[in-house]
Amino acid sequence: MKKSLLFVCVIALVLTAFRNDKKDTAFIKENFSYANKQLKNMLKEVDKSKLAFPRSINKNGKLVTTSMYDWTPGFFPGSLWYSFEYSNDAELKKAAQQWTETLEPLKTFTQHHDLGFMMYCSYGNAYRLTGNEAYKDILVQSARSLSTRFNPVTGCIKSWNVFKSWHGNKTYNFPVIIDNMMNLELLFFASEVTGDTSFRHIAIEHATNTMKYQVRKDYSSYHVVCYDTITGKVAGRETAQGYADNSTWARGQAWAIYGFTMVYRETKDPRFLKTAEGLADFFMHHKNLPADKIPYWDFNAQQQGYTPGVRSNAKNITTLYRDASAAAVVASALMELSTYSTTKGKAYRNFAAQMLHSLASPAYRAPLGNNGNFLLMQSVGSIPHNVEINVPLVYADYYFLEALQRYDLLLKGKKLFTPIKK
Template structure:
């Protein structure tokens, strides 16, 4: 299997967490099993959703300040952030995906304007989210246009990210300073599960430069995460804090989940996506096995709603799980959903389905289809001209801190668009095979 994967990688273009290509390892395998009696209807839904997403982001671009990037839409107002925010790369990345689909010059112009604003981030060392910020933006730009200056920016960004690696711990530090989660607990060298998503920038840098250092760091971080961030059932912890002298685990906690021992749905989504990507980049079967176990936990959980768009945490209000921070369950008669987690997992499953057996491929691709169908319905996808220009509704950022609960979010849109593009790519490959 490893030889087969490596052979496919050599023959294919590169697909990153933020990359879409005409063919990626396993696509033809997955394309054989994407489908069912409702496939044709979903094909139409996906195409329509992309068409309307182009219109929606054209509208959104008119709401965004020239020096800012959109984050969410609350109380009738688009909330924007500076380029230094961790979510800054998602908007230009979404624009580039939609340009790829539509060839709309307005979207490309807007994306290029935002890329100029992000260039200065390549030397930032105080943020572990450079993968999100630079790879989802400049990574897509480089894939589409192959500009040397974009490649150089990505390599410098990887150098900046690598500066946060601690060889004693074997991980990239997530937060610069010791963080207080609830005013009482303090964390030393915290590493969050989200960090798996930033490793792809390092893999890219090793391929672009021929220097294995970046890839080696990414693998060390992955191995340490696999060892310490998961329970026996492959559910994930949000935060693991390490001692910088011994490298030992000090605590396992949460910052955005319901409880220290609960499973925050978007954290589990980052894990499924991240380990699938690392398998693609390394061909190491232990990462493929781990990704499947993480995906299976997610898909088979008794608290996953029928429409397969998860609650913000799998264990909200359950016995044995005590809420942290100032979360008040009584404030939310209905447990908030997180469409961003659903979009991330849908995109990840489409790729994962290409690396596994026929039976598992059918299982994962079918689950992804159901998620995409749900997210594309009027229950989650906003009509054009509404929702401030954002595509999806009902995402949740930081529920424990009562921040961005049941609102649109830029990263929910990004991974939703990516899932649509990946789905179309699979169908296109199947059509070619015929």
């Protein structure tokens, strides 16, 4: 009797899981169908001849674009690539190629650290899906350019050229922001396709020092760590876009989860897996995370013990704005992390799926034809700088689509990553 009951329970669980997977397969299909329509609407609005890349909307709801030299131009072509990958829509592929190829001049750009965002989200996906050797060569040159910002004394890649402290008039000349973890994937790629281990060495050393100096003991993260280029020692730990130096900026935590998960994929070093899991657990189990899993822009905003700098606009903001962009990044990261964690994998995947369902709800996903034709609403750029508050952001859309693509592969029992073509 007990064995029969156990068998019935197992069958029931299998059938429930099957029904849930089938339901989420339909959920993913509907979201990509919506995204394809919204992206095609945006393609009609943007002017490729002016090299104007979508970034957000202004207070009047009108599209805000940037030049290719901003940190965000790679996300729009990247979104087009993900939508093409799912739908096999020839119109989206053509647009993705065109918008990607306009970024080729950036392969020699060295003025800031964001080449991973700019080139790997665009050309990286382009090469993955087409195998075009010209794309590979551009990515390798981009990695060379990024490598020029590495300093062997600090053991890190320099993020911004300078960082002016919110406190007094102090200026730092070697700031490293947690976002920089996202650029390391470009270096790992270049090492893999060329056999040049210097790229890989830079990536691992940067990740190791970030793990050591930018991740706190409780697995929260500092946004900005500044180094002394003479001694290599830490000269300051502050924030630029978070609420306070000792607070946890939600998107910064998201970059950290994603970055260390990716570095574990490339190295299989258990230290990086442990760090990724710790960062993820901090995010998932924080007492200030709302029930729908979409975080406030900073986990400690408006709390006692967390004080913004004297020039920061954060001290005047009392509304606890959500940041859908942080949620989208974490959802994508957790889909990958779920495949590496032996004890928490199921929990990570389920949490990511819950986040995706929240993001796709009317509270965060824009009605078709609205929101400047961006997919998600309610993201935050930088409250301390009083810019991009409660608006769509192009990178929120990119990571939302990436998370959906990863979830689709997992539901189909496929691997998230295939060997890189050399």
